[in-house]
Amino acid sequence: MRVEKSLGTFTKTRWAILPLALAIGVSAGIVGCKKGGPEGAAGGPGMGKDGKPQETIVSVEVARVSPRPMSASFSGTAALEARNEAQVVAKTSGIAQRVLVEEGQRVSAGQLLVQLEDAQQKLRVQQSSAQVMKLSRSFERAQQLATQKMVSANDVDQLRFDLQNARAALNMAKLDLSYTRVVAPISGVVASRSIKTGNLVQISNPIFRIVDTNRLEATLNVPERNVDVIRAGLPVQLSLDAVPGQVFNGTVARVSPVVDSGSGTFRVVAAFNDSGVLQPGMFGRINIVFDQKADALAIPRSALLEDEGETAVFTVRGDKAARVSIKTGYADGEWIEVVSGLKLNDPVVTAGKAALRDGVKVQVINGGKVVAPASAPAAAAGKTP
Numbered sequence: 001m002r003v004e005k006s007l008g009t010f011t012k013t014r015w016a017i018l019p020l021a022l023a024i025g026v027s028a029g030i031v032g033c034k035k036g037g038p039e040g041a042a043g044g045p046g047m048g049k050d051g052k053p054q055e056t057i058v059s060v061e062v063a064r065v066s067p068r069p070m071s072a073s074f075s076g077t078a079a080l081e082a083r084n085e086a087q088v089v090a091k092t093s094g095i096a097q098r099v100l101v102e103e104g105q106r107v108s109a110g111q112l113l114v115q116l117e118d119a120q121q122k123l124r125v126q127q128s129s130a131q132v133m134k135l136s137r138s139f140e141r142a143q144q145l146a147t148q149k150m151v152s153a154n155d156v157d158q159l160r161f162d163l164q165n166a167r168a169a170l171n172m173a174k175l176d177l178s179y180t181r182v183v184a185p186i187s188g189v190v191a192s193r194s195i196k197t198g199n200l201v202q203i204s205n206p207i208f209r210i211v212d213t214n215r216l217e218a219t220l221n222v223p224e225r226n227v228d229v230i231r232a233g234l235p236v237q238l239s240l241d242a243v244p245g246q247v248f249n250g251t252v253a254r255v256s257p258v259v260d261s262g263s264g265t266f267r268v269v270a271a272f273n274d275s276g277v278l279q280p281g282m283f284g285r286i287n288i289v290f291d292q293k294a295d296a297l298a299i300p301r302s303a304l305l306e307d308e309g310e311t312a313v314f315t316v317r318g319d320k321a322a323r324v325s326i327k328t329g330y331a332d333g334e335w336i337e338v339v340s341g342l343k344l345n346d347p348v349v350t351a352g353k354a355a356l357r358d359g360v361k362v363q364v365i366n367g368g369k370v371v372a373p374a375s376a377p378a379a380a381a382g383k384t385p
Contacts, residue, residue, distance in 0.1 A: 073289040232253065
């Protein structure tokens with residue numbers, strides 16, 4: 001009986017609540033229709049009041065195509081070398097009695113560097129000189145006796161030959177004596193010294209290294225596509241990490257007439273005069289300027305879209321982005337020459353390119369002013385293929 005009463009009570013309660021639930025559901029549906037729902041046309045994200053999707057607007061910065069001086073150049077790295085360098089060696093053995101120069105000292109050609117022990121060589125010179133004097137007098141007497149038919153012609157000839165041999169021996173002795181004086185073969189700076197006073201010097205052993213720093217050279221291997229534009233006399237700029245902020249000027253001294261078949265390059269030698277700073281062995285960046293234009297149409301490098309093998313930029317036409325293919329020329333630092341595809345004062349997008357597509361609506365936030373890119377080193381310049 002209790003179960004039946006409970007079921008009866010539950011049934012009555014359910015029928016009493018049902019009308020109230022239906023009323024609440026209908027009311028909620030009416031409210032939802034007025035607001036348009038969570039994704040509805042009147043207030044849903046990405047939708048306008050007219051029920052159409054809102055158009056995306058991308059904020060961009062632009063620069064305008066402008067005339068500027070441009071230069072074409074080839075850049076590379078190389079170490080400086082002295083054009084003249086000599087390893088000083090002894091031509092005879094002996095003890096170093098005096099060492100007259102030190103490292104870093106400038107010397108002239110023919111200057112005495114080391115004096116070797118020379119007592120033995122001097123004695124040989126004296127001995128050879130006495131032999132020459134003896135034979136010379138004997139030859140003179142023989143010639144006088146030959147006129148009186150008291151000496152045969154063969155004896156006179158033999159004395160002549162002996163005298164010539166003695167003179168040659170004297171010259172050899174004098175030459176050996178001169179070898180005890182080690183002199184500088186070229187003018188320059190003593191780069192290294194490997195002996196001290198009292199050391200035994202052996203024949204042909206290097207004892208000094210002298211370099212001529214008045215003219216330094218750097219050798220570049222230039223691709224063969226530049227063989228028709230690189231020539232002797234072109235200006236060269238050199239920058240060094242050891243001397244930041246300073247540029248050294250030089251010229252192209254020599255250009256090899258032969259292209260290496262293995263590497264496809266040819267040798268170019270740039271020369272620099274002594275500036276008091278440059279030293280052999282310094283490693284630097286070299287820039288050879290081979291052409292210049294006074295008023296080339298240029299855009300910042302940051303505007304380029306180099307994808308799919310095509311060079312292009314985004315320009316702004318009206319209020320929309322338009323992708324334009326262009327042909328580039330010289331590259332000078334952060335600037336690129338535009339050969340075709342754009343005109344003077346055309347805007348190109350420099351910031352915001354990643355979100356752009358052809359035809360997307362844009363908002364220019366810098367007013368289309370020419371924005372100069374960050375300055376780049378002169379050695380970064382090059383010719384765009």
